[in-house]
Amino acid sequence: MAESIQIKMRLNGVEGSYRVEPRLHLVDFLRDQLELKTARVSCEHGVCGACTVRLDGEIIRGCLYLAVQADGHDIETIDGVSDTGELRELQRAFHDKNAAQCGFCTPGMLLTAAALLREKPNATREQVREYISGNYCRCTGYHAIVDAVCEVLEQQRQPRALRA
Amino acid sequence: MKAPSFDYIRPGSVDEVLELLAAHGDDARILAGGQTLMATLNMRLSEPELLIDINAIESLKGIELRQGALWIGAMARHSQVEDSPLVAEHAPMLAQAAPHVAHRAIRNQGTFGGSIAFADPAAEWPACIVALDAVLHLAGRQGVRKVPAVEFFLDLYTTELAGDEVLLGCEIPVLVPGRAQAFQELARRHGDYAIVGVAAAANLRGGVFHDMRLVFLGMDNTPARALDVEQWLEGKAPDEQVLAQARQLLNDVLQPSADLYNSAATKMHLAGVLMGRVLRQLAETA
Numbered sequence: 229m230a231e232s233i234q235i236k237m238r239l240n241g242v243e244g245s246y247r248v249e250p251r252l253h254l255v256d257f258l259r260d261q262l263e264l265k266t267a268r269v270s271c272e273h274g275v276c277g278a279c280t281v282r283l284d285g286e287i288i289r290g291c292l293y294l295a296v297q298a299d300g301h302d303i304e305t306i307d308g309v310s311d312t313g314e315l316r317e318l319q320r321a322f323h324d325k326n327a328a329q330c331g332f333c334t335p336g337m338l339l340t341a342a343a344l345l346r347e348k349p350n351a352t353r354e355q356v357r358e359y360i361s362g363n364y365c366r367c368t369g370y371h372a373i374v375d376a377v378c379e380v381l382e383q384q385r386q387p388r389a390l391r392a
Numbered sequence: 393m394k395a396p397s398f399d400y401i402r403p404g405s406v407d408e409v410l411e412l413l414a415a416h417g418d419d420a421r422i423l424a425g426g427q428t429l430m431a432t433l434n435m436r437l438s439e440p441e442l443l444i445d446i447n448a449i450e451s452l453k454g455i456e457l458r459q460g461a462l463w464i465g466a467m468a469r470h471s472q473v474e475d476s477p478l479v480a481e482h483a484p485m486l487a488q489a490a491p492h493v494a495h496r497a498i499r500n501q502g503t504f505g506g507s508i509a510f511a512d513p514a515a516e517w518p519a520c521i522v523a524l525d526a527v528l529h530l531a532g533r534q535g536v537r538k539v540p541a542v543e544f545f546l547d548l549y550t551t552e553l554a555g556d557e558v559l560l561g562c563e564i565p566v567l568v569p570g571r572a573q574a575f576q577e578l579a580r581r582h583g584d585y586a587i588v589g590v591a592a593a594a595n596l597r598g599g600v601f602h603d604m605r606l607v608f609l610g611m612d613n614t615p616a617r618a619l620d621v622e623q624w625l626e627g628k629a630p631d632e633q634v635l636a637q638a639r640q641l642l643n644d645v646l647q648p649s650a651d652l653y654n655s656a657a658t659k660m661h662l663a664g665v666l667m668g669r670v671l672r673q674l675a676e677t678a
Binding site: 230231233249250251253256272273274277280283286287288289291292293294296297299340343347357358359361362363 | 393394395396397398399400402423426427430431433434435443445447471491494495496497498500501581582583
């Protein structure tokens with residue numbers, strides 16, 4: 229058994245110090261060691277996107293990243309990002325369009341959609357589909373999800389004064 | 393599944409990595425972006441005793457102009473290549489290819505150098521750097537050696553990079569006026585491994601092609617350069633008759649094997665379709 233290693237990371241804005249085994253994935257660390265269950269474990273080889281979290285502000289796969297690698301970095305899960313209010317409009321649109329369905333893929337979908345809103349504010353519906361193609365919804369509720377993301381994109385493009 | 397147990401070390405310099413590789417030999421693996429390695433560890437296709445994490449080595453990062461060439465550090469993330477204004481200006485083929493590399497969350501972590509060193513036959517960057525006449529810089533304990541991309545890929549997942557060497561980065565000649573670059577790829581779903589792709593570059597002077605590069609991915613164990621087609625296209629105008637003849641010739645040049653979903657004949661057909669598209673794209677861009 230390899231020796232466990234002491235790491236420091238900022239998790240959802242809070243500095244912390246942890247001991248982790250080198251082979252522990254970030255997503256398993258979050259779920260099993262810290263009981264933060266919002267990032268999901270599903271395919272465990274980077275295909276499904278359910279384990280999406282943020283590393284230094286950018287979305288990554290929590291199953292293709294070791295907890296030990298997060299030493300000195302900023303990690304955010306949907307819990308922390310949601311608390312900042314950044315996802316408010318997306319969450320409302322997901323709710324309105326019934327885009328959450330069973331909810332398993334929703335944290336990954338929301339973090340991916342938030343990255344899209346920031347990186348591609350002028351995205352077309354086709355580009356939205358392409359961008360979220362790395363996040364699987366096994367309810368196959370993609371239409372509702374794409375509708376919700378497109379609605380928020382549309383709102384963002386309105387002049388501020390016209391927004392509801 | 394979960395990865396087997398291993399030790400982990402995060403050195404701060406290339407020299408330290410070279411010492412570790414010399415000391416541990418085949419028991420050690422370099423962890424770059426890890427977007428392939430972590431998956432193979434999780435599936436236990438790979439069981440190293442030591443992971444050498446090179447993510448903290450500053451000298452391997454960054455995209456910049458160096459002595460008139462575009463330099464892409466081995467640890468540049470796919471998303472940095474995708475977003476870089478320098479890449480868009482000096483190697484637009486890479487900017488076109490980047491969105492085909494998996495998905496954004498994977499591109500944020502996966503690296504340019506990792507993809508090249510791993511040499512997956514369906515990966516985008518190996519074919520691109522061959523088409524761009526790029527040169528790779530490999531560091532060993534004896535110093536740095538420079539290997540042209542066209543000589544780097546030896547066989548399936550096998551390259552010139554020795555087990556005790558580290559890929560530092562890639563030097564790419566900048567795009568010159570009159571030359572155009574293009575990239576096309578087909579996959580079953582966006583972000584899947586390519587069925588076939590092609591990276592191309594050419595000059596178009598006086599309405600005819602010069603100095604063509606046509607490099608296919610997913611068609612062989614290594615990036616497949618269609619040398620006979622490149623030479624045949626020299627001095628030819630990009631009209632429909634030429635494109636049809638080039639496609640005929642391509643059938644004699646590439647011998648793809650079937651993959652899980654596509655027969656060899658399907659792949660060959662798709663390669664011909666994509667070649668037509670890149671040649672038209674080059675003619676429109678140049």
